[in-house]
Amino acid sequence: MANLWQKLTQHDGNGWWNLPHGPSNELNPPFEGPIGGAWFGNLWRTLTHGNVSHAGVGFYWLVGFVLAIITLVEVWLFTVEGLGAWFIPLLLFLSLAKFVGVVAYFMHLRFDNRMFTYFFASAMIIGILIFSILLVLMKHASQPVLF
């Protein structure tokens, strides 16, 4: 577990920051599981009978099931009283989980070439940064002197 981070962020020890050079030396991890690591990949293969680089039917059903559960939890949270300040962060976290689930597994980004991740992530990063700044600026727009 100590190197879980490494497994999550790296493709088979091949750093995320190495751009693919060409088809011959492109390394997509054929035995890597949904969150990295060969042992996990083999486990998934056993469980889902899927080709690992294209996860199998069972895997997709499982992801879909998890996403549905998260949606249910969100709606349930909505009815829970007394969450107070935790309500919005919790919802944002659950939505983020759904977002990542769809992007990583349904859109196949977890198993696909890193170039696609760069495209999508660069827009997400720039977007989140500038729109967060925009929200802060506009939140204080009515009392600028205090800010």
Next chain:
Amino acid sequence: MTTKSLTMPQLFPRPKSSTGIWSWIGTVDHKRIGTLYGIVSFIWFIVGGIEALLIRTQLASAENDLIDPETFNQLFTMHGTTMVFLVIMPLSAAFFNWLIPLQIGARDVAFPRLNALSFWIFLFGSLIINASWITGNAPNGGWFGYAPNSGTTFNPGMGMTYWVVGLNVLGVASIAAGLNFIVTILNMRAPGMGMFKIPIFTWMTLITSVLIVLAMPVLAVAGIQLMSDRVYGTHFFNSLGGGDPVMWQHIFWLFGHPEVYILILPAMGIVSEVLPTFARKPLFGYPFVVFAGAAIAFMGWFVWSHHMFTVGLGPAANTAFSISTMLIAVPTGVKIFNWLGTLWGGNIRLNTPMLFSISFIAMFTIGGLSGVMHASPPTDAQQQDTYFVVAHFHYVLVGGALLGIFSGIYFWWPKFTGYFLNEKLGIANWALMMIGFNLQFAPMHWLGMDGMPRRIYTYADNMGWESSNLAASIGGFILALGILVFMINVFYSKMNKVMAGNDPWDGRTLEWATTSPPPVHDFDEIPQVKYRDDFWFQKYPETIAEYHHDDHDQAVPSGAQFDDGDDVQEALPVVSGSSDGHGDGHSAIHLPDMSYYPFILSLGVAGLGAGFLTNNTVIAVGAVVLVWGLIGWAMEPVNDPE
């Protein structure tokens, strides 16, 4: 693809002829599309220039009443909009189209039909914006269309609606072109051409394209919001309904500042090609120029509020944006020093392209420095909305982007046409432009410091602004004379052709390896690339040792396994995405066939846009044409079976 069994009666036979008007309407050739971009945007350049001359004539003397205030508002709005969206962006696009496939050793862009679509949508978008002149009600809210002045309350005419609709149509064209060039540059490079061996103009195109793809949607949203405010009465920028006009400023400048770099980065790329060629040295610090460009593109997102220092965002916000604005001057300065380093010790030839490029460095530095002055909020508070700002951005956009583009025109004209532009007329063109430009815009600095506001149609005669304004107006006409000399030069050079040959300037990059003008398929054989500036080292293999110390194999590239240390890539047998360009002669080269569907599809987009200006019937017609174009496009095979 899906066409194999889904065949559909062809509503139009494909254009087959390579001459005549239909061959231009159906063309998917990147060189022809580049030419179309160039011609159309140059026509708009003349239109925008005439608008500028009218403005300068009106301001030449105090209390002049040649032009009434309303027309004056329309003139400066349309001048700004035209020059930004219809001139500098598409002129850059003309260079992208012409040069990118040539520079990376490809036979066309990745999506030739999409490329044609971009041009046609651009054409119709520009026509929509300028159609407002015919209705007598041109946009009058400034090129930034600040709310609430652009809303129906203060601006009940149709002018600003034309403006938002036109900009949205243009945005579609820009995004399509941006996507196309990103994919082209990443995917269509010649074998062996790693990302750090592509020419610097190609790098700047890639960065510009990324900016276009990410920034134009922001303008699209601003346009949709303003349009729905104007057409459907929503409240985005209407404070009576809970909206906030400041949001328009934020959204517009969120787009607007990356847009500034969209305008200037291609010119920087052009200059970075011209300087090494005429100094006969490689570009000094290529990776630095690349990373400086990327850094500018990233940091350009975080400086937008420096356009809004006087809005009252508060000291914390102003300080933050002041710092980020000053920081973005650093990568820009890096580039300037790299250009100077390129010139240093070079064997310099002062041909017309070089004169324009050197002038670019000087003028752009002046414009950049006055920009750094604005980065300080207290200073900016004095300069906001004065002629000082006008002087600043004209030094950046005319002295920067436009001089760079003219440099590129003189530089690549032999490649585009096969013959030179006349050198003497070229130098006259350059001299007139430089004199006129500085005479016009330098006095605006002190006019602005003296407090003359922008966007006023006249001024009192006791302000002491008359002589400077007169000088600026004279400068404007001298600048126009320079442009006139350029047009004369184009015709003169066409009449008295001085043939250039394939490589007239002793160039460094791949476009000089093919004939001038290039054949339809660009390259008879797809080149194999081993080095940055590969064509130079093919011509002068003895200089390889000087620049590639670690490379002991000094033979001309053989096209086999390369061992250049920094960016190893195996040679691919084929490059062109849509062809099987094995080198067995011309017969094996498959180019995408011509198609009318880009034109039809763009007619549909234009119809949708025009519908928002007229009525729902036109929207419906536009939608039908759009769907027809889409289906026809999807069903039509890229190449007819033979």
Next chain:
Amino acid sequence: MTQAAATEHHEPVENTSTGLNSRKLMMWAFLASDVMFFGVFIATYLVYRGKSLVGPYPSEILDIPLTSVSTFVLLMSSLAMVLALHYVKAGEKNKGTLWILLVVVLGAIFMGFQFYEFREFAHEGLTPRTNIFGTTFFILTGIHGAHVTIGVIWMAFLAYGSHVGSLRSDNSLDLEIAGLYWHFVDIVWIVIFTVIYLISFSDGPPAGVGPTILH
């Protein structure tokens, strides 16, 4: 592991400099563009959240159970999408067609929910012109609905193509690219559902500004 093992499970390598398919690369670049597009709309919604001067306010009008169902429908359409792609890739034509059709149906149901919701809101007096909530809500969800509509039409064409056999495992990339678009529309809705429906549900009149202040 060896190169051979690595490429064994892979799709045919494209003849491009990066080895990636150009159309797929362009779709991802387009999605990056669309991220910014929806980003501005969502940011606009958040900036104007709780700034409505007159009702109906979100707390009076949003129907969470209804939207939860439609959210679930869209999420399941994404699941149907990956399964469709899986079967088309595996060459199981009938299953593939069926799952693509399910995507179409679920997408259409989602559109139906949205149409119903828009009508209900209009009946209860909320239009884009009513207040800033109406403005931001209708334009954002409307633009998203337009994306869904385009996706449904696209999927319908692909379902037909799969039925007549022109969409096969060797050109399943057509479906994969359409699928990327479809999933993207889904994740946008995930964000919209959270920020508009769940987070804003309790939004009433802005603090200190009662509805009585106008007129």
